[in-house]
Amino acid sequence: MEKAIRKYWPIFVLPTLLAFIFGFIIPFVEGVYLAFCQFTTVKDATFIGLSNFTKVFADSTFTHAFWYNCAFVVVSTLVINAGGLAVALILTKAIRGTNAFRTVFFMPNLIGGIVLGYIWQILLNCALSLLEKPLLRLDATAGFWGLVILMAWQQIGYMMIIYIAGLQSIPDTLTEAAEIDGATPWQTFWKVKFPMLMPSLTICLFLTITNSFKLFDQNMALTGGEPNHASELLAYNIYYTFYGRSGPQWRGIGQAKAVIFCLIVVAISLIQLRSTRRKEVQQ
Amino acid sequence: MSKSKARSNLIWSIVMTIVCVIYMYPIFMVLMNSLKVESAISTSTAFQLPNSETFAGLDNYVNAITSRGFFASFGYTLFITVSSVAAILLFCSMFAWYITRVRSWVTKALYLLCAFSMVVPFQMVMFTLSSLADSMRINFFGLYTLRFNTPWMLWFVYLGFGAGLAVFMFCGFMRSVPLEIEEASMIDGCNPLQTYFKVVFPLLKPTMVSVGILEAMWIWNDYLLPTLILDIDKYKTISMLIQYFRGSYGRVEMGPMMACIMLAIFPIVIVYLAGQKHIIKGVVSGAVKG
Numbered sequence: 001m002e003k004a005i006r007k008y009w010p011i012f013v014l015p016t017l018l019a020f021i022f023g024f025i026i027p028f029v030e031g032v033y034l035a036f037c038q039f040t041t042v043k044d045a046t047f048i049g050l051s052n053f054t055k056v057f058a059d060s061t062f063t064h065a066f067w068y069n070c071a072f073v074v075v076s077t078l079v080i081n082a083g084g085l086a087v088a089l090i091l092t093k094a095i096r097g098t099n100a101f102r103t104v105f106f107m108p109n110l111i112g113g114i115v116l117g118y119i120w121q122i123l124l125n126c127a128l129s130l131l132e133k134p135l136l137r138l139d140a141t142a143g144f145w146g147l148v149i150l151m152a153w154q155q156i157g158y159m160m161i162i163y164i165a166g167l168q169s170i171p172d173t174l175t176e177a178a179e180i181d182g183a184t185p186w187q188t189f190w191k192v193k194f195p196m197l198m199p200s201l202t203i204c205l206f207l208t209i210t211n212s213f214k215l216f217d218q219n220m221a222l223t224g225g226e227p228n229h230a231s232e233l234l235a236y237n238i239y240y241t242f243y244g245r246s247g248p249q250w251r252g253i254g255q256a257k258a259v260i261f262c263l264i265v266v267a268i269s270l271i272q273l274r275s276t277r278r279k280e281v282q283q
Numbered sequence: 284m285s286k287s288k289a290r291s292n293l294i295w296s297i298v299m300t301i302v303c304v305i306y307m308y309p310i311f312m313v314l315m316n317s318l319k320v321e322s323a324i325s326t327s328t329a330f331q332l333p334n335s336e337t338f339a340g341l342d343n344y345v346n347a348i349t350s351r352g353f354f355a356s357f358g359y360t361l362f363i364t365v366s367s368v369a370a371i372l373l374f375c376s377m378f379a380w381y382i383t384r385v386r387s388w389v390t391k392a393l394y395l396l397c398a399f400s401m402v403v404p405f406q407m408v409m410f411t412l413s414s415l416a417d418s419m420r421i422n423f424f425g426l427y428t429l430r431f432n433t434p435w436m437l438w439f440v441y442l443g444f445g446a447g448l449a450v451f452m453f454c455g456f457m458r459s460v461p462l463e464i465e466e467a468s469m470i471d472g473c474n475p476l477q478t479y480f481k482v483v484f485p486l487l488k489p490t491m492v493s494v495g496i497l498e499a500m501w502i503w504n505d506y507l508l509p510t511l512i513l514d515i516d517k518y519k520t521i522s523m524l525i526q527y528f529r530g531s532y533g534r535v536e537m538g539p540m541m542a543c544i545m546l547a548i549f550p551i552v553i554v555y556l557a558g559q560k561h562i563i564k565g566v567v568s569g570a571v572k573g
Contacts, residue, residue, distance in 0.1 A: 001384070001465065001466055005385055007475075011377070012378060012380065012381035015377075016375055016442065016450070017378070019374070019440075019442035019443035019446065022443050023412065023441075023442065023444040023446070024443050024446070025396070026411070027412035027415055028403065028407065028408050030411040090295055090299060095299070096292070096293075100303075101299050103556070103559060104307060106562075107307075109500070110500060110504075110551045110552075110555050110562075111551065112505075112521075113504065113522075115504075115525060115544050115547055115548065118525065119309050119313055119544060120309065122312070122313075122326075122541075123312055125329075126328075126329035126330055128326075129326045129327045130327065162566070210402070214404045214405070216507060217506050217507070220506075235404065239409070239507070242409070242410055258407045258410075261406060261407065262403055262407040265402060266399075266403070269402045
């Protein structure tokens with residue numbers, strides 16, 4: 001059978017392969033190469049070795065964006081997963097209107113990042129001005145918490161769906177046995193349900209961490225990096241280096257930043273997957 | 284159920300109702316501002332309901348639709364999403380079937396590359412991909428030149444950059460399909476193409492729905508890729524259009540922008556309410572990719 005299928009490779013493989021080469025492989029390889037070049041367009045690149053990378057670390061906006069992004073990843077991952085799990089626990093109780101609640105919580109996920117960013121910019125600016133605090137574009141700390149609130153609002157529903165699926169797959173016999181043995185709901189959760197939720201937790205942590213690292217649209221629409229690059233996450237910092245700065249050196253530096261960014265995201269995905277996989281309970 | 288449990292469930296029900304109302308507030312706020320006159324929307328008055336003085340009726344909606352070609356943007360976005368998702372579902376599922384059924388180092392490498400491409404952030408390829416899409420054209424004997432920086436060919440870019448997730452999910456499913464069914468159809472005289480479309484394809488339906496929903500959610504809302512690749516003066520997707528109400532010189536047309544946001548959200552909500560079950564199932568099975 002394998003032999004027969006093999007002959008049909010132009011029909012099965014070629015369309016996707018061509019698109020994949022065009023849409024990923026060539027741009028990726030070229031992108032890695034350009035990180036070692038000075039260029040303004042793809043064609044006028046001259047090889048300059050590692051000097052882009054040394055300039056990246058001399059650019060204070062990048063190191064700031066890195067730490068700002070790390071803080072954002074930690075806080076948003078905690079908030080989103082705690083929120084998503086809490087909502088999932090409440091909505092798996094036999095309460096009225098569970099389906100309607102799920103519908104509401106999941107809704108923000110379908111709205112695009114740009115739209116979300118503008119909605120929350122208006123809302124938060126109004127709230128800040130009523131509290132007589134500086135607006136989002138003047139205060140990077142407000143921008144940070146604004147972004148956390150926005151992401152929590154958007155992603156709690158998504159993680160809730162995954163946690164609900166995880167909770168529903170736990171056999172009732174386990175929780176009932178714990179109850180009969182006299183466990184409090186609190187103990188049942190931490191000793192029985194939580195270990196069984198590890199696969200869902202792995203997935204949700206992975207999704208929230210990579211989402212928070214790759215965040216772009218919301219960052220751009222909510223604060224646009226204001227004030228003075230202080231609220232830039234890495235993705236937006238790279239974008240700005242490419243398209244917002246003038247000078248022949250910046251595109252090369254931007255591409256070098258992108259390579260570093262890519263390495264960070266890939267490394268985190270690998271480490272994170274490996275470490276949580278080990279803690280999963282075997283059923 | 285015991286009485287105390289019933290009571291605690293009622294309390295939770297009430298608490299969640301309140302939380303949900305608060306949760307929906309941002310959208311409600313946009314709705315009510317979209318019905319106000321321009322001067323009544325500012326950072327200090329955005330929380331106020333429209334009153335008889337500030338109520339603008341549907342003026343903002345008319346303005347949003349007529350001033351910058353909302354329907355054209357809607358059409359482009361719809362076309363890009365539908366064509367890309369269709370291409371991804373058809374071609375990626377075929378690709379996935381081939382690489383799971385034919386075992387060699389090439390197919391293994393392709394699988395790993397697809398998995399890798401899922402993790403790579405768009406910023407890594409943003410510049411090179413957009414300049415490639417801008418410069419690449421295929422000439423058909425001088426009669427017609429195929430360009431990739433138009434909405435009509437953007438599906439090809441999405442097929443390339445979005446292939447990772449789709450191939451990964453399809454492969455995951457194909458491995459669970461028993462080989463015997465396919466072997467039986469081959470023995471009965473089907474060629475691989477017939478086997479695929481008559482036997483494998485129908486089995487894939489649930490996975491197709493999941494992949495389709497995840498990819499559609501991404502492509503419909505995508506901002507950066509179409510902005511960098513499309514000719515902005517000619518073609519704007521909805522996400523790009525909203526950006527334009529900010530205008531130049533820092534002036535923001537708040538009213539029409541709010542109306543435009545509502546117009547952008549509205550069709551999504553309709554689709555969501557209609558296909559909620561599938562969307563939620565899609566998210567759950569898509570999560571296996573972790």
